[in-house]
Amino acid sequence: MNRKYLPLAATIVVFIALFLVGGAMYKNFLSTLVLGNILADNAFIIIAAIGATFVILSGGIDLSIGSMIGFVGVCMAVLDRMGWHPLAAAALMICFGIAYGAMQGFVIDFCDIQPFIVTLAGLFLLRGACFMVTLDSVPIRHDFVDLYASARIPLPGRGVLRSSAIVMLASLALAIFIAHFTRFGTNVYAIGGDKESARLMGVNIRRTTVGVYATGGFFSALAGVVYALYTSSGYPLAGSTLELSAIAAVVLGGTLLTGGVGMVAGTLFGGMILGLISTLIIFHGSLNSAWIMISSGVLLFAFIVLHRFLVSSFNLRGTS
Amino acid sequence: QTIGFSQVGSEGDWRPAFSANMQESAKDYGVDLKFANAQGKQEEQLRAVRAFIAQGVDAIIIAPVVVTGWDQVLREARDAEIPVFLVDRDVDVEDKSLYVTRISADFNLEGKLAGAWLAAESKGDCKIVELQGTTGSAPAIERKKGFEAVIGQFPAMEIVATQSGDFTTEGGKKVMEAFIKSTDNLDGICASFAHNDNMQLGAIQAMKEAGLNPGKDVQMVSVDYVPAIKDALDDGEANASVELRSAVGEFIYPVVLDYIKNPAELDKWIVIPSDLHTAD
Amino acid sequence: MSDSSTSLRVEMRGITKAFPGVRALDDVDFTLHAGEVHALLGENGAGKSTLIKILTGALERDSGEIRLDGTSVDFQSTGEAQSHGVSTVYQEVNLIPAMSVTKNLALGPSEGWPGVISWRKARARARAKLARLNLDIDIEQPVGSYSVAVQQLVAIAHALDNETSVLVLDEPTASLDAQETATLFDIVRDLKQRGMAVVFITHFLDQVYEISDRISVLRNGGLVGSAMASDVSRKDLISMMIGRELGEVEAAYSGKASPQTGKEKLVAKGVGRRRTLKPFDLTLRAGEVVGLAGLLGSGRTELTKLVFGAIRADSGSLKVNGKEAGSHSPRRSLAAGIAFCPEDRKAEGLVGELSIRENIMLSIQSKQGWLRRLPRGQQEQIAAEMIKALAIATPDAEKPVRQLSGGNQQKVVLARALASRPDILLLDEPTRGIDVGAHAEIITLIRKLCSEGLALLVASSELDEVVAASDRVAVLRDREKIGEIVGGEIRRDNIIRVIAGDDDRQH
Amino acid sequence: MGKDNHAAGLWRALMQSRAIWPLLALVLILIVAGLISPGFYEIRIVEGRLFGNLIDILYRAVPTALVALGMAVVIGTKGIDLSVGSIIAIVGAVIVWRIKMGDPHVAILFIALGAGILCGMWNGFLVAALGIQPIIATLILMVSGRGVGLLINQLYGGTDPSFESAFLQGLSTGSIWYIPTRLVLAAGIFAALWLLIRRTALGLFIEAVGGNAAASNLAGVNARLIVFFAYVLCGLLAAWAGIIMTADTHTSDPVSVGLYIELDAILAVVIGGGSLAGGRIYLGMTVIGALVIQSLTTATLISGLPPEYNLIIKALVVLTVLFLQSANARRAIHRLVYRRAS
Numbered sequence A: 001m002n003r004k005y006l007p008l009a010a011t012i013v014v015f016i017a018l019f020l021v022g023g024a025m026y027k028n029f030l031s032t033l034v035l036g037n038i039l040a041d042n043a044f045i046i047i048a049a050i051g052a053t054f055v056i057l058s059g060g061i062d063l064s065i066g067s068m069i070g071f072v073g074v075c076m077a078v079l080d081r082m083g084w085h086p087l088a089a090a091a092l093m094i095c096f097g098i099a100y101g102a103m104q105g106f107v108i109d110f111c112d113i114q115p116f117i118v119t120l121a122g123l124f125l126l127r128g129a130c131f132m133v134t135l136d137s138v139p140i141r142h143d144f145v146d147l148y149a150s151a152r153i154p155l156p157g158r159g160v161l162r163s164s165a166i167v168m169l170a171s172l173a174l175a176i177f178i179a180h181f182t183r184f185g186t187n188v189y190a191i192g193g194d195k196e197s198a199r200l201m202g203v204n205i206r207r208t209t210v211g212v213y214a215t216g217g218f219f220s221a222l223a224g225v226v227y228a229l230y231t232s233s234g235y236p237l238a239g240s241t242l243e244l245s246a247i248a249a250v251v252l253g254g255t256l257l258t259g260g261v262g263m264v265a266g267t268l269f270g271g272m273i274l275g276l277i278s279t280l281i282i283f284h285g286s287l288n289s290a291w292i293m294i295s296s297g298v299l300l301f302a303f304i305v306l307h308r309f310l311v312s313s314f315n316l317r318g319t320s
Numbered sequence B: 001q002t003i004g005f006s007q008v009g010s011e012g013d014w015r016p017a018f019s020a021n022m023q024e025s026a027k028d029y030g031v032d033l034k035f036a037n038a039q040g041k042q043e044e045q046l047r048a049v050r051a052f053i054a055q056g057v058d059a060i061i062i063a064p065v066v067v068t069g070w071d072q073v074l075r076e077a078r079d080a081e082i083p084v085f086l087v088d089r090d091v092d093v094e095d096k097s098l099y100v101t102r103i104s105a106d107f108n109l110e111g112k113l114a115g116a117w118l119a120a121e122s123k124g125d126c127k128i129v130e131l132q133g134t135t136g137s138a139p140a141i142e143r144k145k146g147f148e149a150v151i152g153q154f155p156a157m158e159i160v161a162t163q164s165g166d167f168t169t170e171g172g173k174k175v176m177e178a179f180i181k182s183t184d185n186l187d188g189i190c191a192s193f194a195h196n197d198n199m200q201l202g203a204i205q206a207m208k209e210a211g212l213n214p215g216k217d218v219q220m221v222s223v224d225y226v227p228a229i230k231d232a233l234d235d236g237e238a239n240a241s242v243e244l245r246s247a248v249g250e251f252i253y254p255v256v257l258d259y260i261k262n263p264a265e266l267d268k269w270i271v272i273p274s275d276l277h278t279a280d
Numbered sequence C: 001m002s003d004s005s006t007s008l009r010v011e012m013r014g015i016t017k018a019f020p021g022v023r024a025l026d027d028v029d030f031t032l033h034a035g036e037v038h039a040l041l042g043e044n045g046a047g048k049s050t051l052i053k054i055l056t057g058a059l060e061r062d063s064g065e066i067r068l069d070g071t072s073v074d075f076q077s078t079g080e081a082q083s084h085g086v087s088t089v090y091q092e093v094n095l096i097p098a099m100s101v102t103k104n105l106a107l108g109p110s111e112g113w114p115g116v117i118s119w120r121k122a123r124a125r126a127r128a129k130l131a132r133l134n135l136d137i138d139i140e141q142p143v144g145s146y147s148v149a150v151q152q153l154v155a156i157a158h159a160l161d162n163e164t165s166v167l168v169l170d171e172p173t174a175s176l177d178a179q180e181t182a183t184l185f186d187i188v189r190d191l192k193q194r195g196m197a198v199v200f201i202t203h204f205l206d207q208v209y210e211i212s213d214r215i216s217v218l219r220n221g222g223l224v225g226s227a228m229a230s231d232v233s234r235k236d237l238i239s240m241m242i243g244r245e246l247g248e249v250e251a252a253y254s255g256k257a258s259p260q261t262g263k264e265k266l267v268a269k270g271v272g273r274r275r276t277l278k279p280f281d282l283t284l285r286a287g288e289v290v291g292l293a294g295l296l297g298s299g300r301t302e303l304t305k306l307v308f309g310a311i312r313a314d315s316g317s318l319k320v321n322g323k324e325a326g327s328h329s330p331r332r333s334l335a336a337g338i339a340f341c342p343e344d345r346k347a348e349g350l351v352g353e354l355s356i357r358e359n360i361m362l363s364i365q366s367k368q369g370w371l372r373r374l375p376r377g378q379q380e381q382i383a384a385e386m387i388k389a390l391a392i393a394t395p396d397a398e399k400p401v402r403q404l405s406g407g408n409q410q411k412v413v414l415a416r417a418l419a420s421r422p423d424i425l426l427l428d429e430p431t432r433g434i435d436v437g438a439h440a441e442i443i444t445l446i447r448k449l450c451s452e453g454l455a456l457l458v459a460s461s462e463l464d465e466v467v468a469a470s471d472r473v474a475v476l477r478d479r480e481k482i483g484e485i486v487g488g489e490i491r492r493d494n495i496i497r498v499i500a501g502d503d504d505r506q507h
Numbered sequence D: 001m002g003k004d005n006h007a008a009g010l011w012r013a014l015m016q017s018r019a020i021w022p023l024l025a026l027v028l029i030l031i032v033a034g035l036i037s038p039g040f041y042e043i044r045i046v047e048g049r050l051f052g053n054l055i056d057i058l059y060r061a062v063p064t065a066l067v068a069l070g071m072a073v074v075i076g077t078k079g080i081d082l083s084v085g086s087i088i089a090i091v092g093a094v095i096v097w098r099i100k101m102g103d104p105h106v107a108i109l110f111i112a113l114g115a116g117i118l119c120g121m122w123n124g125f126l127v128a129a130l131g132i133q134p135i136i137a138t139l140i141l142m143v144s145g146r147g148v149g150l151l152i153n154q155l156y157g158g159t160d161p162s163f164e165s166a167f168l169q170g171l172s173t174g175s176i177w178y179i180p181t182r183l184v185l186a187a188g189i190f191a192a193l194w195l196l197i198r199r200t201a202l203g204l205f206i207e208a209v210g211g212n213a214a215a216s217n218l219a220g221v222n223a224r225l226i227v228f229f230a231y232v233l234c235g236l237l238a239a240w241a242g243i244i245m246t247a248d249t250h251t252s253d254p255v256s257v258g259l260y261i262e263l264d265a266i267l268a269v270v271i272g273g274g275s276l277a278g279g280r281i282y283l284g285m286t287v288i289g290a291l292v293i294q295s296l297t298t299a300t301l302i303s304g305l306p307p308e309y310n311l312i313i314k315a316l317v318v319l320t321v322l323f324l325q326s327a328n329a330r331r332a333i334h335r336l337v338y339r340r341a342s
């Protein structure tokens, strides 16, 4: 096996191990129902994280994800109140996401400002914009939303694959294609690996940077749409601090935050591991708030250490 | 009985007390409580409710983070034949039969109580500074609405400055410090209304440090009635606090357990009374 | 000359470029004809790389005009230059280390933006490009896992494209062995035949005469002159470059008679590491220069790193100054008086953001410990001494090293090692990219240090340098030390014979 | 003529200096605030200490500035510390717990600092010894640290976490010679830190490790130890901020105290010219960065705008400052204006 698949394989192994441990500890855990829930409940995080994967692979970071999700949500809700069809509203918001992302990318490259700060300003700006749109949470009531909510593919066992999960898997396929089979994807890895070298090798840095953040914007807006449909509402505080979960999902999936190394597929499992950690804690159920927070940290730690251990031990054996 | 309880978070003094009360009094009622803390995120809450359904609990109690977005998951609970009870905040669903009942205090009423007390105290003539809760959060919105509904009746009552103190002592203190400067030492201000006690406690500190007399120069009214505000009331530094009970296990569990034993139609809102406490 | 004006490919007129504090190029003219190899020479910091960066769109010029095939051009990016048929191998190996060889070779200006890539085709193309350079490596491995020399070849492969009409090579041979250089030159000749115009920068004068048709010399940002290669003698060329005559330092070292007499400074017994280098024995004596010879990837770098403790040995024992060096690390080695100069200055040598002074101080300071900071005055004095001793071309010691020319960066790496006043000095490709004049001065300096009792180990891909400088040569092949050559036996042909394996000393 | 040249040279040097843009931003914000609120610059003496908006800005900026200084050091090593808010929460909980246990308050000061150091050591261990990426390594403490704080609160019951302590409150809200004590102490800490970074070789080592860890290692720098130390230092400074914040409100609120302070701290470092790519530490400019953020916050608070606008204003101001710092953007603006004029 090629060495570069190792972190991904280790992530999958750890996910399965954690899932089995949960199954051994709690009744009703080891079921397709729980698996389907993890897929659906984390769908928007994973979609956002897929966008973040591109940004991180390019050596950048996008902190505006959570606010974008909130902003898309409130706009969808307000547009619904104004009588728009949710799909039309979604299309508009996705265009907005792409445009906003592209603008961030342009500012980052043209003004040579660090992405952390530009997107942090984006975090403030979009959250502030949410409050401008509405302070209340607004329901989205439309037949399409009910249709979206009830559409599902049954899995063997009690579980179902909900529409959110389906959208998420489709985005994943799209993202894998973009990252690994297009020139743009290769350029993203290149500027993340070494921007100066990439520039000298003839990669168009500005176009790639703008493209990367536009892709990020697309996926976070899509995540916002999924979130809005999933909760059938818009809430100005929705998605707060979600950017951290998304970044954590990317990194847990084996992508290096310094850019240039990683895989989109890993992000799926990174996101599922975060969901699994929460689900395990909820199934346990007898922890108080303090221990809930502590144990999510401890589980995160355990996962990272296990992952490292797996990767390094395979690495040693692999080359001998 | 196994009951799943999805809590909003653990911010401030009030909510941890609420959570602790729920977990402790569960023992008295012989309930196996599955406690989940959403840390202020609706997605965590939806996850928790789904996990409760997957676990097959006997009933689910939700203290919602937001009012909207519940139709879908409540339908899933109904399909799994698990009754859902709301505590604390309300939900906005089309089909009210999706939950059994809401057992809680009334945020709007809390705001109104505070407003009414202040109107009586100031004889309907008062310039007020307001310390809001987290922007966009349900209690902040409701308490503001309730309060404004009452003072709207009195032409001479007016909110002259309002800012968010994020429900924290620190935030309340910072905001009050700024108010003190922007209103020239609270010149002409007759009252401070805070959406929770923690912010009011911060405000009291800020006023004392600026050489003002909270509770005397300015009427201090807030919501929650946590232990620390009791001391302030005793010292005369605060004037009134609307109690939001944290020991609500005794109100909630009997209703839930009764319902599990014999499911009967209940009122959609069982109101836990909010009392107004003053210095005396 | 009149006929060649019809085939004038590139014409640069009045190119000027200033950086804060330096005038890197001052009104420089440069022309390039189809079917010629034009060597661009000059001291370190003369402005060669700057000139070609301006030609290829990597830098903006302050003034001047560039014409390509008669039309005025203004490339905003290297990608744009590439699509106009100008490809370049820049001085610092510019590849993406974490990406596979295939992907690196597939990078470039993209036609049709969201283009889909067929990796099957890309792999075939990569193999073909590398085959042309006689390079047989696993193209799925990340480029960073290969040695600098291999990376250099991959960078050359990246620039070799049939669509290209102008090929610019900035010190492509600095880290190549004779064999790879020969392969490269065959290719260049072939391209020339087909009418391609080639710019070739190097500090090896032999190579200049071997391959180039015309020579231009830069000094201090100004053009000294251009001439046909056949019209200038080596001596004239050198004085054009450095502005004075060069003494006869390059003459063969005559002191090879007294080996094995100095005090044993460092003794390695069976030191090795699995999958890295087979256990070897090596002794370094005071006042002695030991050369390391071998082919590309034979393990010279590994050997120096093992001795320095940059790679941890898993067998054997190492004695430094008679004392057993227990667990060996760069920090301990430094404290024991060993200094090391790594081959990859960009990745392992320099901290680009820090100034020249700070880079030079790093080793001395870590020897002193963090609490005993050298006073600023003393730091400046040491830096100034080093800048003078190694002729580092810079306006002042506070310039970030990132902004220095390649050769001057290499001098800073050397300066750091020398400034820590070592008794044992390990140099891995120490003169990569250093100009003729400075090369001579550095060799003089190092010999002086040796005569004062320094033990020196030097790994170099320039066999002549090894022959010229060493009292003893250790030869490596396939990650194994296969022999030592001593004293008068040190001759180019002897070494090649040992490397090739028809020597009875093997195994 | 000569004088003119000299002035022009000075002007150019000024425009090229890193310090000018953040300072300019600070001055601009203060001017705008003065226009909004006429009494903005007034300084009086109330209750034995200086009192006024300008003092408030300095006073309120202290915790952010302290955390930002620690962050600057960590960022210098090419790291990041997301857990500073959690460290503040833990320190707050520890203080209240030890007070309720009846420890002498001077001892509590050291226990609290110890708690911060311990947290820093944990982060440093994960990053330097286990080699975990800093953002994820510190995320662990970020998510669990507030839980630890809650847990410590439970050690004494936790229903009423308020306390009184003349000593600790003196450190935070007291004053010496009309000057708030926390300012005096912060100035002392800044001086000590500056000496530590710039008058020992530590600063050089940190910047070298942040710039190129592999090269620094080969140059004999113990890169791991340096990185470890940076996190410990950051933990210590966050602990001091935690003491000030806890003593300020004399209560412990682990869930929300210092929420998002890590973002403000990082912002301060960047406004001060630091780069998240590591390799440089600018202590003085970081403090200016913290002052920019705090004056912005204070100005927004007194502006009378409803709180919904806070974030948008912050975003716009931050972007403007960064635009000004960007040479490329300045050039573009210049070109635009120039073309318009001609």
Ligand SMILES: Nc1ncnc2c1ncn2[C@@H]1O[C@H](COP(=O)(O)OP(=O)(O)OP(=O)(O)O)[C@@H](O)[C@H]1O
Pocket: C019, C020, C022, C023, C024, C042, C043, C044, C045, C046, C047, C048, C049, C050, C051, C091, C393, C394, C402, C403, C404, C405, C406, C407, C408, C433, C435
């Ligand atoms: N980005 C930069 N900023 C400031 N000065 C620079 C920059 N790039 C190059 N210089 C300066 O310009 C001068 C010319 O450098 P250049 O790289 O062209 O030299 P070179 O002739 O290629 O030397 P070498 O043989 O060492 O590669 C040097 O003094 C160098 O310090």
Ligand SMILES: Nc1ncnc2c1ncn2[C@@H]1O[C@H](COP(=O)(O)OP(=O)(O)OP(=O)(O)O)[C@@H](O)[C@H]1O
Pocket: C144, C145, C146, C147, C148, C149, C150, C175, C294, C295, C296, C297, C298, C299, C300, C301, C302, C311, C343, C461
């Ligand atoms: N520290 C290291 N860890 C892993 N691999 C390494 C390390 N150092 C070198 N290598 C790899 O070992 C191989 C041998 O190359 P190396 O540079 O050691 O040979 P060499 O004889 O010095 O050749 P040259 O210097 O001419 O390139 C290369 O693929 C190189 O990338």
Ligand SMILES: [Mg+2]
Pocket: C048, C049, C050, C091, C170, C405, C406, C407
């Ligand atoms: Mg050069």
Ligand SMILES: [Mg+2]
Pocket: C147, C300, C301, C302, C343, C428
């Ligand atoms: Mg080598």
